[in-house]
Amino acid sequence: MNKRTILSVGATFLSLFAVNSHAAYALNLKTPATEIAGQIYGLHMLILWVCIAIFVVVFSLMFYSILKHRKSVGHKAAQFHENHWLEVIWTIIPVIILVCMAYPATKTILAMKDTSAEDMSIKITGSQWKWAYDYLDQDVKFISTLSTPQDQIQNKAEKGENYLLEVDNPMVVPVGKKVKLLITAQDVIHAWWIPEFGVKQDAIPGFVREAWIRVDEPGVYRGQCAELCGKDHGFMPIVVEAKSDVDYQTWVAAQKEAAASASAGADKEWAQDELITAGKAVYEKNCAVCHGATGAGIPPAFPAMTGSAVATGPIEGHLDIILNGKNIMPAWKDVLNDVDIAAVIAYERNALGNSTGDSIQPSAVKAAR
């Protein structure tokens, strides 16, 4: 290899590092945003330094020995192979160190598990591959999904600053309030995790687990699902916006208004074309992840929509499966409103290669619930 080749290989190598370097790498845990995360940060630093200290002592001795006690410098082997006192000492010292570590860790665990005296509660439900948030005291609920465009993931567009860590509807909490999180799942196990909060809790179908946060400062905090949950496990981020109490109340009011106008739409008579147009957006947000954007599905786990016996059969059966689910198909009745369901049915029956020509009104969906 001549000098020029070496240089150009080196330059290519370095340029690889320049790609996407607009987000800074980090070497340590994220800056804590809650008291618990702060305690965890401190515990980690304590243990890290204790480990480094022991490591340096032990391996200084080993490398000293490697340098000095080698045959090539003429060192003759000693023949000792026991020393009871030494063995007792190096068993007892670690015990003392461990007790010193266990004490602060235990205090933090007790604080983490204390979910009493909360100011408000949010029920968080994981499902493949989105999060649903239900504000139990406010009658506010919504679904949160990845908002990074497919073009960025498929390398057809430049990746944004918060690539894969951005959602359409973030969870919003007021700062300074103790928020109890009731975490569960619909289909498989997920895990709700925001590193800055020091909360990672598995979301387990059929069981509700508790955690709590009290966020110190307003800001946007980002995390990801932390338990393998199938194909799009890497694509179900969690974003929490912490707002001041006033901003939070404004947000709650806006959410309620949006919900009211959506339910008003359920009583109006919709034209089929209107439903199909609205249904496309609903399908792409909620259904395409399994049944495919073109309706091809991923058989055998996820059946195709195109030519499906359900989407081309009796419309009542179609409605029933969407409302109540079947096997791994989740129930949507608590997730989508009447308009969304009517729209997606119209879309699935009259697009994606299907053309049954029929549709159902939101009022009929309401009646079937």
Place this chain on the structure above:
Amino acid sequence: MSTTTATHHDDHGHPTGIMRWVASTNHKDIGTLYLWFSFFMFLFAGALALGIRAELFQPGLQFVEPENFNRLTTLHGLIMIFGAIMPAFVGFANWMIPLMIGTSDLAFPRLNNMSFWLMVPAAILLLGSIFVPGGTIAGGWTMYPPLSVQNPSMSVDMSILALHILGVSSIVGSINIITTILNMRAPGMTLMKMPLFVWTWLITAFLLIASMPVLAGALTMLLTDRHFGTSFFDAAGGGDPVLFQHVFWFFGHPEVYIMILPAFGLISTIIPTFARKPLFGYASMVYATAAIALLSFVVWAHHMFTTGMPVAGQLFFMYSTMLISIPTGVKVFNWVATMWRGSMTFETPMLFSIAVVFLFTIGGFSGLVLAILPVDIQLQDTYYVVAHFHYVLFSGAAMSIMGAVYYWLPKWTGHMYNETLGKWHFWLTTIAFNITFFPMHFTGLAGMPRRIPDYALQFAEFNMISSIGAFALGISQLLFLYVVIKCIKGGPKAAANPWEGAEGLEWTVPSPAPFHTFETPPTVK
């Protein structure tokens, strides 16, 4: 330890050609089969890992679709654990335990043949699952339900059956090894005179017998949940998905020690040889091994800290997990004390052993960090855990296997391996390993979850470094293959004891070890 030399006589009357291997009841031939099987599985599962690292070289999806990415991580884990590391240690047990305790073969030679040949249908099922409709198993090597119940592909069932068969093979093999060690030692070799490798395998065999049936139970429940309408792990039918995790990790944690205790045995054999000094604290090594084995049954739920246990459970499992660092620490101190004031030389086996002591300790310390429950909450299911278990499983188990291969190659083949190439293999492996896995501590701390095919931009630099290291690590292992084949084909003749400081009965028989050895047991004084 002094011995009287046994009489040896020439090879006789065993089948030749392919039937020599298919019908073999000879511990050396079966040991060879195990070692080659594990080496090919090691290369195959390593190639799968390179698929993972290629996809993770840059953010965005380039080579592997998300579902296929999950298949790569799942198969990589399953094959490395059950196809590479475990069979390699059984290979060493087959070859070396009879030679080390001065007996002619294992107690049940035909069962031994069955133990190996059961692995072949298991491998066919596991690898064949790649080609069935729906593709191979994708729910992680831990196969947590409901995800593993949700996947309708028969590949999941094939993998379950493969693990059942491997479990039978392990149990049969363990019974064989325990019976051999307890009943067939040469006269004079008391338990506390056994080489430490034999001790660690004796304890490992008990761990296998105790834990493999538990895995079989978990897998059987999974199978009936999938096909026969039971609801062990389905909350809708009154079951509990977390129950699977409890049962699985009750197997899974002893399994971790099944993969590291024999490695401790190998290291404890090699270091005294090249330090020319007896192993420091032999008795405490034995007790530490037994302590680790016992503790391994009461720490399983530290894999499940984020499932949300009651506080008493969390505290218990944190304390018990922290305790394991004490016997493990004793081992590391003993190895360093063995080197202390020795007369060391640094042939390839010794280089690997020193690297194992050094790097395994890093994995041990990151294990202690993970034992601290609040910290584990942050690090569970991140790349920090990936870094941790590769420091214990690659630089603990796999590198001790490599060192031990170099150590006994002269005994197996009758030739010395090429020391220069061996050292090249060592340095390339060690450096590439650290380039691959050390940055994962940082990505994990910074918040990168494991088992994701694509990642946020702040993880890009370290992932690129890891991927470059991984390819260097993978390619370096081809050099290992070359050195081993070259040594089998020829090289300087090896003496019966090619190492100046080696002790033990295996060095009293000629190199290569004759087909039959110790038909008359030696006497150990």
